[in-house]
Amino acid sequence: MIFGLPYYLILVLPLAGSLLVPVVGKFSEKLRDWTPAIIMGITMVLSWSLLAEADNPTGTTSWVWIEYLGINFEMLLDPLSIIMAVLASTLSFLIYVYSTEYMAHEEDRDRFFFLMLAFGGGMLTLVLSNNLLIAFIGWEIMGFCSYGLIGFWNDKRNPPEVEPDPIEYKNPLLQFETEGQYNTHSGTKAFIVTRIGDAFMLGGILLLFTFTGTFSFSLMSENFQNWWGVMAGIGMLVPTFLLIFMGAIGKSGQAPLQVWLPEAMAGPTSVSALIHAATMVKAGIYITARFLLTIVSAQAVSAGDGGGGEHGLSLLQLSGADVITFFFIVVAVIGAVTALLTATMGIASNELKQILAFSTLSQLGYMMLGLGAAGLLAFYGIYAHEVLNLTELHIAYDKAYLSSILHIISHGAFKALLFLASGGVIHAIHTKYVSKMGGLKKHMKKTFAVMWIGILALAGIPPFSGFWSKDSIIEYSYELMIVEQEITSHGGTLFISVGWLVFLFSVLAAACTIFYSFRLMGLTFYGPEKTEHESHESGHHDGSDEDDHSKGHEEEEHHSTPHDPGPAMMVPLYLLAAFTIIAFLVFPFIQNFLLRTEEEWGVILQEMIFVKFSEAGIVPFMITLGALALGGIPGYIIYIKNADRPNTFVPETGIRRKVYNFLRHRWYINEFYYWILNKYLNSAEWWRVRVDNKIIDGIDFKSADTAKEISRRVRWFDDHIVDGFAEGVSTHSVGASESGQAVQTGRINDYVSVIIFGLGIMILVILITMGVL
């Protein structure tokens, strides 16, 4: 690494530095706020310096950790890890800088910055570790930090902000008295839901360890032959990977565990940005990508080693490649379902950050989909070549994988941009609901501009970064469909054909995405200003008097008109916006780096552009454009062009209102979980009251009373009988000796007489023993 520093510094610096944060806080508040940024800045430089050393590290990468188990602490410096590390450290750095201003007026910043820095450290630990167990530790560090950060404002005593047109929840678990309660609830929810996945994942990791005998990724691919066949043979292969994938589902908010992310918006905005853009949710994608690499590269190598001949064929049949396709089908379908499901939820959401959260979920779905498609393409490719001998069919799984990783990068940048910008908006006008916003483009011109850049990238409009990565994912899902058709037409059999479903869902999701993106912009920045008249506009008065009062009070304290934030918040935004625009110029480098190719920059760039108009690419590209028009044009007309007029798109009754409500309730999935939870709690309560309290507690109390009573009697026995006997003996012998020898003092007498008594017994005992003789 740079200056020959040891590699582990990249993980150790942020993790150890996080512990220093509170210490620094004792000396200087200002320095404390900047500590995470400084430390992450150094880490960022170190991470960037890794780029030069991918796959051929110059220093030690392995240290003995648990000698007994032969487990090493190893660092993995392959392109994927390094790209992730660079992304995580850079975005974290920008977010930490932003936080110094954003959080400047909050209490308890020791806790905040400690958790923020540890969060980044956890992500770096995960991505750079070559040891599944240590990666899991990093994974859990993130889980804990997210819990602490989402519920960061746990002390807010005022009631939660009243949502215009709120959803009435009947479930008692969804009633919150104060904002602090809501926030901590959200943190706990995030933690618990991700923990569900983690529990499965740990099981999977241990299961994998049982068969592979190692936690190391690189050893796993090296010793591929040793465990793959065995696990496939007893049918453990898919269950194991599915268990591990459950962890990824939880962390990356894939369906059906997507419910935690929208509530995770309760935390400060910089936390949301960190969770969405740089760390946490990318962890699941990373671990899936990592396993994709481990499985696919090893499989491809072992198939290739056979020279395409008999050996490769038999290996393939033995090795359960047909089974593992099932795993990738699950990955792809879950990704596709998540992408569409959450995109539709985003259409109806009313919270600024929540819309962004849904968009994150949807984009994460795309990434999963891309990975699943890559895995499928890889195996279909082998299948087609080795079994069907379709040598002319060219299937490149690595490009699909590449587009997923590119989407991680571009999404990281534009999502950080969007969150940080919306944080500025919320900071300025003190509401999180889009229906209370409006007309901000006059006041927050800079924010408005960068927000548009982010939104266009999110919607996938060329030439912004999101277009390149998302569109190529859609393309590869189309290719998957084509390949499946090819294989079936040549007499191959597939487990199930999912290409059309994946492609359809990804296209529909793209349409939804652009619709809610425009809706977000329209409601927030266009149309009339609403903040001053919110109580009239919202048409909803219950208990809002108090709320208004506090709101008005808050506004007096701050500035009355919204304005752009200061430089520490704006500079990261400019940087991210710049990257979002020029990303396509950077992508060729990343492609070369990630796929270890050495093509000309211009060639790749040309290919990137012309593939859209090539024979294979024009169909999906046109369909995508159609989808963008399908979503974009109504979105533009309803929310931006007609922003000044009252919105009547969703009438009070009718089918549109029903659809709207269905989406508002997030397909009732979240509420369904709470309903189950509530039912469970009720039955547990019933059990407690009826059975535990009455019967089991009754037995407990009775036995405790009995024990006390017994102990009282035993004590009486001890004091009066056992001790009384001894005392009695001594009193009598004292009496006896006193009557015989009245001159002696009592004490010595006591002593002597009992000695004599003792000797007597002694002799008796000895006689008895001798008698036994």
Place this chain on the structure above:
Amino acid sequence: MQMDIIQSIVSALPLGILPFMLFLPLIAAFAVIILGSRTARAITMVIVIIEFVLSIILGLIVDPAIQLDDPTGGALGWQFTITALATGENPPVLQILLGVDGLSIVMIILSNLVVLIAAISSNHIKESKSMYYGFFLMLQSGLLGVFMSIDLFSFFVFWELVLIPMFFIIGKWGEEGAQHAAVKFVIYTHFGSAIMVISFFVLFFVAPTPTFNMVLLRNMGLSPEIQIGFALAVFMGAGVKLPVFPLHNWLPWAHVKAPTPGSVILAGILLKMGGYAFIRLGLWMIPGGFARLSIPLAILAVFTCIYAAFTAMAQTDMKSMVAYTSINHMSWVLLGVSVGAAGLASSDPVLQSAAHLAIQGAIFMMFSHGTIISVMFIMAGQLKYAAGTREITKIKGLLAKAPHMTSVFILAALAAFGLPGFSGFIAEALILFGAVTIYIWAGIIGFGIFLTVGYILWTLNRMVFSDPDPEMEIHEASRSDLIAPVLMMIPVILLGFWPDLVLNFTQSVVAFMLGGSP
């Protein structure tokens, strides 16, 4: 390098390390008495610290694998003949014969540790200090002598030497009613010792070769009848000290009435003399005899444990509750010893390894109980200064009023009922594993654990976590009062995580007992 320095220190000591350690406190005791009250505490502190350091050094230089199979006491052995009675062919030689193995070293370290802690916590003794510290140091000599002697005669001399200073410490510096308690203490223990000493003399005459030397006696393999008789006598002597039901009634009296350091030494190390005698004179010297007493002793141990737990529950005085807890814990030692004896006699490797566990557990229990109960007694003693009473029912809301003191107290209480992470847990687990393998019904003692947890938590509930009584003044203990208990918690927690510190010493001794039964 460090070992070189230690070796040179050891070789520079006059007489050798064992006699030096043994006689240093005795000589210092006279010096303390002569020099008067003003310097008494300072001199005592210096001596006990030197003693403690020496015992650690002893632990470092002695190879734990070394066994006492040499009648002269091995490399560190030392002998001094008092007199050889010129009667007949094999005259009784009265001599002091010292030697150590892993078991003795553990006990020596424990006694010096407990004495050190007791000396630190003697800061409330104000009255005739020179006499007090004189007796105190004499006591230390006696204790060390018991654990170092490998000769029945010198063993008995030191055994009795312990009684005299303890008698005065309880009687003179104790609370109201202490004289009675002191007399009771002496009568009970002396009753046991008398039986024991007679058995020593009988053994001398009935043994094939008349001798007091324990090693010789062990090696010559006494006939089973002699062994049983001797075992019964040892049971009387050691059973009073340990104590077992129904010989235990001196203990609550002595502990409650004694001054706090007195209670600490009593519970921390005096009781261990009983356990040590069981192992050294019983399992180690005459394994055959004890094997036959195994079942009754195990039953007695289980009964004592539960009985003491019940009695402790009904106590209202904190100190007497701790005293009964002590009986409760020491019955575990007896259980370990008795099931160990059964395993010793058996040739089944499973039972042998179970016995190995149980005996190691018994030794570990002695060490762990010595440390834990010292803290408990110091804290119970502090209550008197902090709240003016030790009545459990009268003290309320201790945690709110005196948080520092209470947190130490809570830790000690948790350790006392054997929470994992503290040394007591390891001890109980080892003994229980061994015991249930040998006698499945010995698992009944688990009920004793259950009761112990119950009454200790109940006590905490009533005293510590209850609402403070506004009329009651409770002061926080001063910093100097908390030094001793906090220091003592270090080995408690350390051994909870690293039991090998003690077990390394005991392993080979127990293996030796198991392997070398004559």
